Amino acid sequence: MAGTRYEFRVEGRLSEEGRSAFPGMRISEEPPQTIIDGDVVDDAQLHGILAQLQALGVMVVSARPVPG
Incomplete structure (x- = not known):
C-alpha cells in the first residue's frame, strides 16, 4: 500500500x-x-515514526x- 513519501x-x-527501527525506509547521512x-501510509504510521x-x-x- 503506497502512501505519501516523507523525509525525516x-x-x-x-x-x-x-x-x-525503520525497516523499508532509506537512511542516508548528510x-x-x-x-x-x-x-508513510497514514497519520498513525507518521506519529509512530x-x-x-x-x-x-x-x-x-x-x-x-516529499512532493512528487
Missing part, C-alpha cells in the same frame, strides 16, 4: 539499533544530519512530505 531529518548519526525517507525517533532520543530537525 535528524541530528547526528543513527546507531545500528536506530537504523533497524553530516551533521541523518535523513530517513520512505512511504515520530514516537520511535523520540524513544531513541534523536532530535528531529524536520519531517516533511
Whole structure:
C-alpha cells in the first residue's frame, strides 16, 4: 500500500539499533544530519515514526512530505 513519501531529518548519526527501527525506509547521512525517507501510509504510521525517533532520543530537525 503506497502512501505519501516523507523525509525525516535528524541530528547526528543513527546507531545500528536506530537504523533497524525503520525497516523499508532509506537512511542516508548528510553530516551533521541523518535523513530517513520512505512511504508513510497514514497519520498513525507518521506519529509512530515520530514516537520511535523520540524513544531513541534523536532530535528531529524536520519531517516533511516529499512532493512528487
